[in-house]
Amino acid sequence: MLDDIVLDKPQTPAATTTEIGAGIATTPAETTDAVIFENLVRQKTTDYLKNAPAGEIYNILRADFERPLFEATMLFVHNNQVQAAKILGISRGTLRKRLKEFGML
DSSP: OOGGGGOOOOOOOOOEEEEEETTOOGGGGGGGEEEHHHHHHHHHHHHHHHHSSSTTTHHHHHHHHHHHHHHHHHHTTOOOOOHHHHTTTTTTHHHHHHHHHTOOO
């Protein structure tokens, strides 16, 4: 079923040395999706630390992360909240609360 969701996937760079957190990746195999995701989160967090009002960074980042997660999950389960909550490992009540926050319910 996950194959039904089309997401833009970053291209793995050629075999060049790339900084990744505290480590160095020297081959494409070392640049995994998880590392790419971590670097993106790190970059966005740094951007928000420079520009967002104090006390709002966590909520802004959470919303930026959760909205596409919930959109993709709801699409995947054809808007079945019980299945979405189960996949995400949260209660249906928490799911509904977040969907309302994002204007998806």
